[in-house]
Amino acid sequence: MNISINWIKDYVDLPDDITLGELGTRFTLATCEVEGVETTGEHLKAVKIVEITEIEQHPDADRLNLVTFNTGEEQRRVVCGAPNVAVGKKVPFASIGTTLPGGFTLVPKKIRGIASEGMLCAEDELGLGEAHDGLLILDDDAQIGMSLADYLGTESDIVFEIDNKSITHRPDLWGHYGMAREFAAVFGRPLKDVFSKEWREGLKALYTDEEPPVTITVEEDSCCLGFTGISMENVTVKPSPQWMQDRLSTCGMRPINNIVDISNYVMLETGMPNHIYDRDTIKGGEIIVRRMGEDGVFVTLDEQERNMIATDTMVCDKERISGIGGIMGGLDSSIKDSTSRIFLESANWRDSEVRKTSVRLGLRTDASQRYEKSLDTNLLEQSLLRLVELLKESCPEAVVVGPMQKTAMQPTPELKITCSADRIARVLGETVAAERIVEILESLDFKVTVDGDVLIVDVPSYRATKDIEFEADIIEEIGRVIGYDNITPVSPINLAETTRLSDAKQMQRKIQDYMVFHARALEVMTYPMIGKKLLEQASWPIKNEKLTLVNALAPELSRMRPSMVPTLLEKAAQNQKNFNSFRFFEMGRSYESLEGQAYSKDRYQLGVVFFDKTGSPFLDLLNVMKPLMNFLNLKAQFEPANEKYPNPVMPAEWSGVHPHEYLNIKVMGKNCGIVNTVHPIITRQFKIKGNVAVAIFDITDFMDREIKDKTKYTALPKFPSSKFDCTVVADAQTPVSDILRVMNKLKVKEAEGVKILDVFKMSEEQKTVTIRTTFLDREKTLSPEVLREAEDKVVATLKKAGFPLKV
């Protein structure tokens, strides 16, 4: 919103000893954000009226002329392309050095080889309108050499551009008078009481005893919070005076005619929107405010068809609809050049309903924007009287017919808040004297009653609609006016207490650390939303239909992912274009849909992808995942798939499970993860050319527990150990785990450990496996006899299990 400082000065004298920039900064710190400070109309002082004396064709350009003109002091010449140049015409001239609206400064230049000494201007170049067809042609009797500003009678103004977001909670700041009150309070200046009781009485004297020509009915269930109206006659539609046009332009409104301009002007002044009807268009002399009743179409002032619904509140006459309550009037009832009888409306509407309708229609108007902020019904009368006053000024011959009518008035409830200087000091952390508090509040139009230490604060009704509710709001008023800059920062009292990362956070960090420093993987982040298409591409059996978004940005982000696997596959497919092999991980979430109250559960998961164009990265991944469990102090088992124990992170029917490169991760007796080479049937669907191993590890169920480090020290052995290697024959596809399992059942108490030393493939069917068994007696040196016996037992056990010694 633009604020005209000329206008503000109608109500308050601003300090002249600080710069405009400082003025804006102080206002930003105390009230609302001043996004920019601009001076308007400065260029109009520099632009002079000249008379064209000679026109020649440019020698090198058909469409350009060399125009010579008289500035009153000398003859000058410019290159000009305007079609409407003619000798004797008076036109505006901007000389070199003039800055025009849009920040464009004229510099000396040659156009097609001929120097141009400035520019003759069109309307839009001067910021006076939109016309660009030719030069702005001035009256024939315009005085040569006069500035355009003097010719037009415009004043230069300073505009504060206010960020609308910073005043969403302040309905009172949507008009210049409210803004002026803030300037007065912030800079400690008196505010002119322009809407005094005397002023009211003066205008009320214009009322007559006649029967009001328009009757007003407000139906009880509508969203109207009060409706005031008054009729006037004998008005003349004509242009507004320049000063009013200037102010409206400064505030971004196009001047139209005196009646419409006054309507806009009063809104910009009081912050309360209003509507002026051509009274002859009000059918049946009656205005009825009611709900739409049924869905239907209404054509608004901007000639757009609007789809209304039954619950919208409309302003109607006997026969038809004339406006949408609080948003916009209709085309039919608007002011025409011939209008002489008018009806002035100043009404208030419920904030939430105006907002709802305006959002639905996509129609945000100056009026709806203000009503959304919760306006004060008590201001209706004042704004209506101000309309009457300005109309009388514009058309002294106009008369008021009848008294003001007021209907369905719902005054803003009175609000008193108790507070104390002590309390204010404690919340701000800065002492403010009670007298100063009273002074600040009174400058903001609060009434304060001092009762000992207690301050009883009477809130003005226009701030009590929503903005001010309780003590903290009063404290804010004091804080912002004294300036938060003037509060000395103080350290809060800190109790000596220890803090550390939560168990869950520690576990997540450890996993990230491990993946980066041990697994040599890159961390990624992906959207936790997914689309049906990707789930189908991955053949993922769970579709999470219940966790679908109503207003997703795109179908591929329409629901929460039931698993990280499809997303990880998609990312693998994308990255294979740039890398032959890669490793990445995400410490992310998937989402479980639940029945009933619980609705859903966020699952905290580690997802890892190892990709290689040629070989299988499965063992590399498994060799990363296994030590991860030790690193986290978790006792975990890695086991083949087993129908009896379903895995919550891996639906059994998923076709991406590899026939033998698959293991469940089991922690504390429950399956909570997988390590899997994605079946080619799935990678093919993603056009992945290579091998993808993926691991999921869900920590949700145990991350909040404290995981103790159960490491225990064992004394180092005092006697030497002995190693025994033997090589056995096995089927080529027998996993070594089968052999190790046999060895684990070996009943030799001196056996310390069994490991595989070597595997050698003999043929397609057979391989040899060399097993190293370590024997140790912690009490004494092993005797050759004991060793021999133990070794024999190893060989016999293996043989019995079907693994004969290689001969």
Next chain:
Amino acid sequence: MLQKLEELKKEFRESVEGLTDKNSLAKFKSDYLGKKGKLNDILKGMRSATTDVKKSVGAAANEFKQEIQESLVKQLAKIEIDEINSQLKKSWQDVTLTDDVQVKGLQASGYHPVTLIQREIEDIFISMGFDILDGPHIEDDFHNFEALNIPATHPARDMQDTFWFTDMAHLLRTHTSCIQVRGMEAHEPPFKFVGPGKVFRCEATDASHEMAFHQLEGMMVGKDISVANLIYFMKTLLSEIFRKDVNVRLRPGFFPFVEPGFELDIECLICGGTGCKVCKQSGWVELLPCGMVHPNVLRAGGIDPEQWNGFAFGLGLDRLVMMRYHIDDIRHLHSGDLRFVEQFKAY
């Protein structure tokens, strides 16, 4: 005799360096020092010499003997090293062919840039005695809106651009303030904690807007917590984040969950407050919203606002990440493109 000795010395010195293997070295040694060696050969004449001559020749011979022995030890060491080195030459390998120059080499690894910044900030808060909390992405109306003093009719709901689920009761959290609510439910005052995490807004994405981004919510509740405390706190925190003394200022800002509410500006770090393009010539950059916790919010969290009060603030992490690394497009953060994350490699 001395002259003979000198000649022998010369001969020795000239030939010793030509020895290249252990065998010839052994032979050479006995040629000079053996019983029938060249030195003894000369010394044979000593018997008939005068005492003076004996004395001087004896000393010179001893000196020479020592020189021979030392030279031979040195030469032996040289031969051994040459032998090993010639072996090593056979097992030469290209030491410039390291992982980092090969396509097939082990790839770079590292944290996501958001993780880097988030950890850094979490650690600052831990050092100041804050707990780090977390919460679900899928929230209910109560935790995201109601408990934060944003009732159903509040205009702030429009501003939030919420992703709603089909039941119209659950949503994707629009801010980390929900963690505030959950924190209050779980803790007895006094307390202080922060809640970092992903949040979601239903708005079109472009280089500077994302529908999923990261915030860090902070809250401190105690007895008589004041605006002065808040300012102190923010100044300390931001000085630590930016690793230099920063100036901050508060100005009125409206957020339903705080009262009074503030926009906190930080003095432009680019120009130092004199005005530049980044700060739009104002010298200040809007950084974070904060304020004194609204009594309705405390009440919704089960805390008596008559006894306790506090402050809260929200920090956008993605913007800090983008500022720190000069990232031009926020959409890279969730792209999963390894060419992007690779640039933040840890080693």
